[in-house]
Amino acid sequence: MFSSGFLTVLVYGALVWCAISSVALLAMLVRDLLQGRTW
Amino acid sequence: MLLQPTTGWILLAIFSVLWVGLGFYWGRRNKSFEDHALAGRNIGLALGSATAVATWITSNTTMLAPQFALELGIWGMLAYSMAAFGLLLFAPMAGRIRTLMPNGYTSGDFFRLRYGRFAWGIFLAFTLFYSLTWLVSMAMAGGILLNALAGIPYVWGMSVILGVCVLYTMRGGLVAVIGTDFIQSLIILIGIVIVGFAVLQNVSVEEIHTNLAESKPMLLTVLFPAALMAIFNNLLFGLGEVFHNNVWWSRAFAFREGVAGKAFTIAGLVWLPIPIAAGFIALASGALGVGIPSSDMVGPLVIANVLGQVGAIAVFIIVFCSLASSIDSLLAATSDLITEDVYRRLLHPLARPETLKRVAQWITLLLGLGTWAVCVPRIGTLASVLFFAGPLVGSMIWPIVTGLYWRRANSTGAIGGMLLGGGIGLIAYFQIGWYVASTIGTAVSMVWVLACAWLSKTQFDWARLREGI
Amino acid sequence: MSAALAFATPASAQELAFEAPGPLTSDTGHILVEWQAPGSATLVLARNADFSGARPLYQGDNRAYFISGLEGGDYFLLLRDEAGAQSAPLQVTVAHQSLQRAIWLTIIGAIITLGIIATIIRGARP
Numbered sequence: 001m002f003s004s005g006f007l008t009v010l011v012y013g014a015l016v017w018c019a020i021s022s023v024a025l026l027a028m029l030v031r032d033l034l035q036g037r038t039w
Numbered sequence: 040m041l042l043q044p045t046t047g048w049i050l051l052a053i054f055s056v057l058w059v060g061l062g063f064y065w066g067r068r069n070k071s072f073e074d075h076a077l078a079g080r081n082i083g084l085a086l087g088s089a090t091a092v093a094t095w096i097t098s099n100t101t102m103l104a105p106q107f108a109l110e111l112g113i114w115g116m117l118a119y120s121m122a123a124f125g126l127l128l129f130a131p132m133a134g135r136i137r138t139l140m141p142n143g144y145t146s147g148d149f150f151r152l153r154y155g156r157f158a159w160g161i162f163l164a165f166t167l168f169y170s171l172t173w174l175v176s177m178a179m180a181g182g183i184l185l186n187a188l189a190g191i192p193y194v195w196g197m198s199v200i201l202g203v204c205v206l207y208t209m210r211g212g213l214v215a216v217i218g219t220d221f222i223q224s225l226i227i228l229i230g231i232v233i234v235g236f237a238v239l240q241n242v243s244v245e246e247i248h249t250n251l252a253e254s255k256p257m258l259l260t261v262l263f264p265a266a267l268m269a270i271f272n273n274l275l276f277g278l279g280e281v282f283h284n285n286v287w288w289s290r291a292f293a294f295r296e297g298v299a300g301k302a303f304t305i306a307g308l309v310w311l312p313i314p315i316a317a318g319f320i321a322l323a324s325g326a327l328g329v330g331i332p333s334s335d336m337v338g339p340l341v342i343a344n345v346l347g348q349v350g351a352i353a354v355f356i357i358v359f360c361s362l363a364s365s366i367d368s369l370l371a372a373t374s375d376l377i378t379e380d381v382y383r384r385l386l387h388p389l390a391r392p393e394t395l396k397r398v399a400q401w402i403t404l405l406l407g408l409g410t411w412a413v414c415v416p417r418i419g420t421l422a423s424v425l426f427f428a429g430p431l432v433g434s435m436i437w438p439i440v441t442g443l444y445w446r447r448a449n450s451t452g453a454i455g456g457m458l459l460g461g462g463i464g465l466i467a468y469f470q471i472g473w474y475v476a477s478t479i480g481t482a483v484s485m486v487w488v489l490a491c492a493w494l495s496k497t498q499f500d501w502a503r504l505r506e507g508i
Numbered sequence: 509m510s511a512a513l514a515f516a517t518p519a520s521a522q523e524l525a526f527e528a529p530g531p532l533t534s535d536t537g538h539i540l541v542e543w544q545a546p547g548s549a550t551l552v553l554a555r556n557a558d559f560s561g562a563r564p565l566y567q568g569d570n571r572a573y574f575i576s577g578l579e580g581g582d583y584f585l586l587l588r589d590e591a592g593a594q595s596a597p598l599q600v601t602v603a604h605q606s607l608q609r610a611i612w613l614t615i616i617g618a619i620i621t622l623g624i625i626a627t628i629i630r631g632a633r634p
Contacts, residue, residue, distance in 0.1 A: 001256075001260060001261065002260075003248075004249075008244040008245075011239070013315075014315035014316040015231075015232055015236060015239075017312040018228050018231055018309075021228055021308075021309040025088060025089050028088065029085035029089075032083040032085040037084075039082050039214065135631075254565075256577060256578075257577040257604075258577035259577075260579075262607055264604050264605040264610035267610040268610045271613070271618060272617065275621070278624065330568055330573055332570045334538070436624060440628060444631055444632045445627075446633070478616060478620070482620055485623065
């Protein structure tokens with residue numbers, strides 16, 4: 001059976017990962033915009 | 040109904056105006072078919088990554104992930120996450136595609152030049168079946184969801200979503216699709232994070248686990264047969280979808296030199312946790328005491344229970360964004376495929392770039408109208424027709440991968456692989472079940488493709504992929 | 509007199525009953541249960557036909573409830589309304605799919621996937 005600890009790591013890990021991803025995408029866009037390399 | 044219809048209409052109007060406005064604004068710079076279909080072949084890393092993420096997040100991700108979790112438990116969520124491998128494994132392939140076909144337009148171009156017209160014909164049949172059923176299922180899902188969430192009549196909701204996407208895709212081409220995708224991906228990601236943490240404010244993981252162990256023990260079981268089968272079936276379905284479809288190949292061609300590999304890798308990594316972050320809330324339904332009258336509504340019901348009106352609005356916006364970000368990509372890529380492969384290559388090889396751009400726009404409109412016509416009668420089982428595509432797209436994996444890397448991969452292998460894999464896979468779908476169809480389709484195709492490559496006496500000349508372009 | 513009152517009862521009064529005509533089966537451990545009821549109802553689940561050790565699953569005005577995550581075996585469902593009336597019980601039998609076949613398919617799927625990854629990583633021979 002999957003343990004409670006495993007589920008905790010999975011869920012919090014996934015949420016934090018998503019949060020970091022959104023920040024990273026924004027940061028990447030800002031960098032591209034500043035360097036004029038968006039599209 | 041979780042929202043008042045008026046609220047729903049207002050939200051729909053705000054976002055519709057936003058997407059259409061941006062589409063028209065960004066689309067001003069498109070002159071030729073290349074601008075329209077491939078955004079100038081210069082998309083940077085940020086937009087490239089975001090568009091891959093957003094396009095792969097469909098309403099299936101935000102609505103089906105919770106349903107998968109409720110039905111198949113922990114393995115269900117993990118199995119869904121496996122679809123990220125489609126993006127991760129396409130990353131090196133995207134670079135290879137760019138190298139082999141620097142002036143290519145579509146995945147159809149690859150099949151035609153690599154394997155000849157007969158294989159190209161089979162490919163077109165498979166990919167159009169998949170693309171059109173995906174488009175129809177998304178449009179139907181839009182109408183159904185807007186109705187379930189805000190009481191907006193099905194035909195109206197479906198028509199507005201389709202209409203908005205057709206408008207800004209027609210006018211703005213791939214540039215509009217990619218630009219709006221970035222905004223949509225951020226909204227979806229941030230929305231999922233806020234909703235997830237809000238659920239955890241109301242119930243701890245510990246409590247969720249205890250509730251599951253008591254009342255839904257199978258969801259925590261490692262050796263859960265149905266869930267185990269879903270793992271690789273889902274992975275292979277995802278690989279088949281990404282490897283063959285022009286939605287992804289057009290991005291490989293549209294990204295700036297050197298960006299494709301990194302963008303798809305980042306996109307795959309960003310996508311990986313999403314089914315878990317979106318899906319786990321379904322596991323909390325028992326602990327929260329939320330009765331689920333229909334498994335496909337578990338996501339919105341849990342969110343509304345925890346966040347009330349705000350949650351319902353969040354669901355509405357997240358779902359609208361995930362639908363729009365996929366419908367626009369499908370419309371664009373499919374109309375570009377038809378324009379390049381059928382209109383130009385088959386019928387009018389000497390057509391001028393401006394003509395092709397206009398043709399692409401008209402085909403986008405026709406695709407939209409056709410989809411609308413099929414969706415209006417709301418034939419319930421239509422959405423499930425998409426799953427027939429599992430063995431079909433699975434059967435194309437090996438022809439494509441070996442076709443890109445092995446000189447000895449040949450037409451007999453590709454044609455046989457697709458027909459046998461697709462055919463036997465479909466038989467497996469109906470005789471055994473959906474959860475084996477992609478696996479079996481891919482397995483049969485693999486055996487045939489490998490055998491033909493091993494027995495092959497010919498060596499393909501990669502330079503042939505540059506000619507005729 | 510009582511006969512006249514009986515005929516005066518509205519025809520739309522619903523009895524408390526499950527929609528399914530007979531016992532239900534599931535090979536995935538999940539099932540949608542639907543019912544009719546005059547008002548609010550409580551859905552109760554038990555492992556035994558005598559309903560000892562039964563626990564309530566749901567109480568409210570919905571007419572359907574999605575049950576999932578059930579292990580293999582027999583289950584018995586019952587509806588109770590506020591007046592204390594009970595419906596006829598509904599039996600649900602869960603028989604999970606073959607674990608052996610599932611493991612075989614997982615192994616086959618893994619082999620195919622590793623093959624694909626290996627081919628891509630190996631790359632092109634010039």
